[in-house]
Amino acid sequence: MNRVTIVGAGFAALTAVQKLRAADPGMEITLVAPRPEFTYLPGTIWIPSGLRQPEDLLISLDNFFQRMKVQYHKGSATGLKDNGRTLLTDNGEITNDGLIICSGGQFIKKLPGIEHTITPCEGIPAAVKIRDRLNQLESGTIAVGFSGNPKEPSAMRGGPMFEFLFGIDRKLRLDGKRDNFRLVFFTPAPSPGNRLGPRAVKGLLNEMKKRDIDTHLGNKIKGFTESKIITEGGEFDAHLILFMPGMTGNKWFDNTDLPRSEGGLIRADKFCRVEGMKGVYVAGDSGSFPGPDWMPKQAHMADLQAAAAAANLVAELNGEAPSETFKVELICIVDSQTTGSLVVRTLKHNIVLPQMRAFHWLKRYFEWWYLRQYR
Structure with missing residues (x-):
């Protein structure tokens, strides 16, 4: 055996x-x-x-x-x-x-002051902390960003940060508080979401502009304080910082x-x-x-x-030679609480479909379908 x-x-x-x-x-x-x-x-x-x-x-x-x-x-x-x-x-x-x-x-947490940020993909406790902080705030600046591992281009997870960004924007609007907040998206990359494909980058930036979300792009991050983000291109205040570092x-x-x-x-x-x-x-x-x-x-x-x-x-x-390879395929729905955008990228194709309510419900259905095998 x-x-x-x-x-x-x-x-x-x-x-x-x-x-x-x-x-x-x-x-x-x-x-x-x-x-x-x-x-x-x-x-x-x-x-x-x-x-x-x-x-x-x-x-x-x-x-x-x-x-x-x-x-x-x-x-x-x-x-x-x-x-x-x-x-x-x-x-x-x-x-x-x-x-x-x-x-x-594991996430690379070497930047000075990174303990003042919340890393969403660290799990449920991090998401609960974001929820609680949002409920406490009545006004201010919320900054959402990510970086990568310069020695491992694939070791990054930026997609969820767009979802947290758009989701926070939607929540604040539903709560009637959006006018009290400035939202800022930041990353050292000049083209955020480039791994999703050129069309996706354009779509993400257009969505941010439509939602009145400011951007701070293409500047290396130097560190954080409890209420500030410091980059080589300047610094700005933030009352809540969501940051996804690269992985190792x-x-x-x-x-x-x-x-x-x-x-x-x-x-x-x-x-x-x-x-x-x-x-x-x-x-x-x-x-x-x-x-x-x-x-x-x-x-x-x-x-x-x-x-x-x-x-x-x-x-x-069984004494046989391995022969099974895996398909390189990126499939995601960038969700914003009520709508979503579908992005598919393979070696041959890059498909980007705009924000639609159906994609939000498709993402929710997939969650139910996936989890039923483990319940």
């Missing part, structure tokens, strides 16, 4: 579980995570407005683990030994015949022989196989994969990579 260990409990990890179980009903699957629960991060954009409550997005995995015959190991990965055949955790060691790393990444690899990678990219992620080939390591694969935010620099760090991409990783690991355990 083959024994496979999966690190993480996010999109990639749970997709890997399903694909492995479908391929091998008798496989022993162990999943390592601090808690047996799944957070649906895309839905956190709706917490500040009250469209979602924290409990709507936090799913217990007990039933899912039982259905999938998964052994849950409570703990956090701390390192590897035996060339990946033993995973070290803060709750003991786990041996395996195959390993899939889906433990996500998890700290536990440092206690391993995993090959790392210049940006700190795990180097993988087109089969999601970790370079130079037998039976070790990676999917999602933890990995640095071959492909275009606009390859997204998003749930959909993590699912595609996890499916490839699972298929190739099964093939390797």
